[in-house]
Amino acid sequence: VTSGATEALFDAVQATVQAGDEVIIFDPAYDSYEPAILMAGGKPARIPLQFPDYSIDWNRVADTMTPRTRLIIINTPNNPCGATLTQSDLDSLAEIIKDTEVQVLSDEVYEHMVFDDEPHVSVLGHPILKERSFAVFSFGKTYHATGWKLAYCIARPALTEEFRKIHQFVTFTTTSFLQHAIADFMQECPEHASELSGFYQAKRDYFCALLRDSRFSFTPSKGTYFQLMDYSEISNKDDMTFVRALTKEKGVAAIPLAPFYGEVPDTRIVRFCFCKDDSTLERAAEILCAL
Structure with missing residues (x-):
């Protein structure tokens, strides 16, 4: 442990x-x-x-x-x-x-x-x-x-x-x-772990459905509570610049992929976290779909 x-x-x-x-x-x-x-x-x-x-x-x-x-x-x-x-x-x-x-x-x-x-x-x-x-x-x-x-x-x-x-x-x-x-x-909730996949898949599916008509492109995540989104149709800014502006100006937080790489590729992809209340996902999606 x-x-x-x-x-x-x-x-x-x-x-x-x-x-x-x-x-x-x-x-x-x-x-x-x-x-x-x-x-x-x-x-x-x-x-x-x-x-x-x-x-x-x-x-x-x-x-x-x-x-x-x-x-x-x-x-x-x-x-x-x-x-x-x-x-x-x-x-x-x-x-x-x-x-x-x-x-x-x-x-x-x-x-x-x-x-x-x-x-x-x-x-x-x-x-x-x-x-x-x-x-x-x-x-x-x-x-x-x-x-x-x-x-x-x-x-x-x-x-x-x-x-x-x-x-x-x-x-x-x-x-x-x-x-x-x-x-x-x-001991009190032995079923908890086995229910997580269904719980988070529902969150993933809902978040992706909310963004289906946005200008983001994506393939649904296979696991975790993260979803990558390609924003190349929205902006040509690097991911660090894009997420700073998204957070400061729009109030939606995302994580750039640059810190996860040794040699940063020339892509326009960021990571969102969908382990949020549905109402939070809905507010975020409304903002993201307007980009």
Whole structure:
């Protein structure tokens, strides 16, 4: 148990990566991955996800690997783009690393937010990957308590032993009364996690329906509570400039994708969050449709 998923990700990187080691991450990537790698003395090797479905080119992964590759970080469902990995993806990853000593760090904090009747595919369910992976999950994401910073990491004992050595000197322990609170809620509402996909899919569907007649273009997110939107028919401004103006002048907040990239592509895409009351989504959509 860790003080948030970001701590778990940091601990796993520090437990695995030594100076000069290379770590493969996929752009766009959650922005805590690279700093953790750099603090361990490692070198990020960034591979862009394939547009427009943000899938992984496994041939490119194989070509990017070197004798110095120590870790591959995957994220499903993906923040910021909402893409998900399939069983075929995990099979491809396993095939690539089977004759190496490369480990996997799997960020699965949105595991209960996968849409359209598709299953969440975890490294823990893969016979090869489960033996060489750290899998990170979030109580905060699942139980609507992100500010409490409660998460956990699952790995085989040899990996967990190294992980604990880092956790010991990062936070030492995680707030106990918050752990008790989450445990009590899990017992009182055992169905909560299984209902999340339906809840958030309804939000996604409603938000996308509200923006169907806007000048934004998009493909509905496959998971998380984020939706990417292409605004190229509205403005040619870069995403940082666009979202600042959208927030200050229109009162609708969005997140630029630039901070999630190493090398920022020449695209016009931003991330919206749809885990809001329907009335909030309606007000936002009214403004966005007028752009």
